[in-house]
Amino acid sequence: xxxxxxxxxxxxxxxxxxxxxxxxxxxxxxxxxxxxxxxxxxxxxxxxxxxxxxxxxxxxxxxxxxxxxxxxxxxxxxxxxxxxxxxxxxxxxxxxxxxxxxxxxxxxxxxxxxxxxxxxxxxxxxxxxxxxxxxxxxxxxxxxxxxxxxxxxxxxxxxxxxxxxxxxxxxxxxxxxxxxxxxxxxxxxxxxxxxxxxxxxxxxxxxxxxxxxxxxxxxxxxxxxxxxxxxxxxxxxxxxxxxxxxxxxxxxxxxxxxxxxxxxxxxxxxxxxxxxxxxxxxxxxxxxxxxxxxxxxxxxxxxxxxxxxxxxxxxxxxxxxxxxxxxxxxxxxxxxxxxxxxxxxxxxxxxxxxxxxxxxxxxxxxxxxxxxxxxxxxxxxxxxxxxxxxxxxxxxxxxxxxxxxxxxxxxxxxxxxxxxxxxxxxxxxxxxxxxxxxxxxxxxxxxxxxxxxxxxxxxxxxxxxxxxxxxxxxxxxxxxxxxxxxxxxxxxxxxxxxxxxxxxxxxxxxxxxxxxxxxxxxxx
Numbered sequence: 464x465x466x467x468x469x470x471x472x473x474x475x476x477x478x479x480x481x482x483x484x485x486x487x488x489x490x491x492x493x494x495x496x497x498x499x500x501x502x503x504x505x506x507x508x509x510x511x512x513x514x515x516x517x518x519x520x521x522x523x524x525x526x527x528x529x530x531x532x533x534x535x536x537x538x539x540x541x542x543x544x545x546x547x548x549x550x551x552x553x554x555x556x557x558x559x560x561x562x563x564x565x566x567x568x569x570x571x572x573x574x575x576x577x578x579x580x581x582x583x584x585x586x587x588x589x590x591x592x593x594x595x596x597x598x599x600x601x602x603x604x605x606x607x608x609x610x611x612x613x614x615x616x617x618x619x620x621x622x623x624x625x626x627x628x629x630x631x632x633x634x635x636x637x638x639x640x641x642x643x644x645x646x647x648x649x650x651x652x653x654x655x656x657x658x659x660x661x662x663x664x665x666x667x668x669x670x671x672x673x674x675x676x677x678x679x680x681x682x683x684x685x686x687x688x689x690x691x692x693x694x695x696x697x698x699x700x701x702x703x704x705x706x707x708x709x710x711x712x713x714x715x716x717x718x719x720x721x722x723x724x725x726x727x728x729x730x731x732x733x734x735x736x737x738x739x740x741x742x743x744x745x746x747x748x749x750x751x752x753x754x755x756x757x758x759x760x761x762x763x764x765x766x767x768x769x770x771x772x773x774x775x776x777x778x779x780x781x782x783x784x785x786x787x788x789x790x791x792x793x794x795x796x797x798x799x800x801x802x803x804x805x806x807x808x809x810x811x812x813x814x815x816x817x818x819x820x821x822x823x824x825x826x827x828x829x830x831x832x833x834x835x836x837x838x839x840x841x842x843x844x845x846x847x848x849x850x851x852x853x854x855x856x857x858x859x860x861x862x863x864x865x866x867x868x869x870x871x872x873x874x875x876x877x878x879x880x881x882x883x884x885x886x887x888x889x890x891x892x893x894x895x896x897x898x899x900x901x902x903x904x905x906x907x908x909x910x911x912x913x914x915x916x917x918x919x920x921x922x923x924x925x926x927x928x929x930x931x932x933x934x935x936x937x938x939x940x941x942x943x944x945x946x947x948x949x950x951x952x953x954x955x956x957x958x959x960x961x962x963x964x965x966x967x968x969x970x971x972x973x974x975x976x977x978x979x980x981x982x983x984x985x986x987x
Contacts, residue, residue, distance in 0.1 A: 483578055487571040490590060494570035497594065499563045499604070499874050505555060505904055510534045511606040512904050516921055518544035519553045519912040528919030531694050533706045538686075539647030540611045555877035555908040559604045563874070566603040566610050570594075572617040573814050579624065580773050581822035588824065592817040596742040598806060599813055604874070608649035609810040615645030616655055617814065620776055623659060626671070627772045635671055639678035647686075650706060651788070651802065652811065658783030659776055724798055729789050732804040740806050743813050750816030751785070753823050754778050764826045774822065781815040788812075877908075884978070885909035888965050889936075892974040895948070895960045899924045902940050902963045905978070936965040 517535055520526040551557045570593055577586035593599050602609040619641035626634035645652040663672050687701030698704045735744040757778050765771040791801035802808055884905055896902045903924045906915050915921055920929040927940040941962045
């Protein structure tokens with residue numbers, strides 16, 4: 464653990480490691496409870512539900528019709544999902560709780576790393592920056608790459624730190640495995656890798672580079688052979704070919720909204736475009752300032768080689784990701800990007816930014832003798848209480864945002880909610896949703912696996928006309944103009960909605976529900 468001194472940040476005695484494990488468990492529990500209470504409902508964007516559906520189909524033994532693409536080949540997400548479904552089932556409750564547990568682990572890693580780098584106050588602030596960020600909280604209950612990639616990346620950071628202190632090769636093996644797991648969650652996590660490798664190169668640690676590189680290359684070869692076999696030889700070059708030959712590259716080359724970027728857009732992506740982006744991008748902007756000053760201040764802030772290396776690793780990884788994300792260009796003329804400018808692609812950088820920014824803040828507070836007047840324990844408690852207050856405020860705000868919308872549900876009520884939606888549909892009643900993805904998510908969790916056929920109808924978000932197994936009914940999903948809506952408060956908004964129902968059933972009813980989109984906040 465690290466302690467604060469007037470000279471800067473120093474390393475405390477190794478005996479304090481017990482505090483790290485115990486504290487990490489407490490923080491993980493706190494993060495799980497807070498993240499679950501403040502979780503978003505099951506998200507319809509980012510192909511989160513597609514991964515869960517694919518995992519269900521694998522368990523059922525019929526994943527035919529599901530393509531090999533950059534989503535289905537994210538084995539570091541899909542593999543754990545398959546294991547969870549095999550053990551606990553595919554219910555909405557399982558989905559939300561399982562992913563919240565991964566989020567809790569990420570927060571615990573942030574706390575542990577910050578404790579080792581800059582002490583308890585910095586650790587409390589770093590955790591607070593995760594909780595205060597609405598975009599990071601979006602990931603707390605979603606089967607998306609951010610938290611799975613961060614799990615691997617943060618474990619790799621911890622392993623590299625342990626290797627530097629103990630000089631044991633086993634930590635290099637753990638580093639390579641963790642980095643490969645991060646790559647397995649999303650290919651663009653490779654953007655983090657050049658930074659620490661360049662740092663090791665500057666330090667002359669060629670043996671460490673060779674060990675990490677050899678393990679990673681060997682694992683990549685195994686992955687390529689496995690994907691080639693599973694695809695029946697269709698993807699001879701494995702996952703990379705699946706990405707370059709799939710619909711992702713086609714979209715980046717042909718979609719109207721994705722081929723109109725300018726060179727200025729590459730840098731504007733770091734500027735907040737919406738209020739909800741301000742917390743995350745403010746922390747990232749502060750990180751850029753810290754990274755720019757770090758070469759000049761590093762030895763004044765971090766007073767020993769151990770902490771100096773720890774800070775250098777974080778800066779190297781963060782700057783590496785920012786650089787390659789900014790200049791991920793697949794064509795110069797015309798200018799085409801490898802991925803669009805959605806803010807969710809930046810989520811994975813936020814914890815790295817929080818770790819470094821809070822370390823420098825802690826060092827500054829020490830220089831100003833602030834901690835003599837406000838003990839660390841008091842400051843840490845204030846930060847954690849503020850986190851709880853923030854969640855309470857979000858509950859109140861969410862109630863206002865959801866006014867007039869049926870079906871608000873808490874995590875522990877999720878299964879009952881979707882059962883209610885299924886009963887409503889089977890009675891011949893109507894449900895209004897915002898889009899086809901919302902309808903797909905509702906159907907996927909309301910009915911048992913393989914009920915809506917064919918199995919790729921839900922995967923491609925095209926449920927309309929799909930038969931319902933064991934009945935004579937079919938799914939009906941119809942776009943309804945605003946003026947024709949049966950909902951008065953939405954008719955005034957002039958926004959069309961999708962009308963979801965089961966046609967061909969024996970019963971009919973006149974009850975109508977509007978459940979909106981499923982990517983709205985879960986409520987108590």
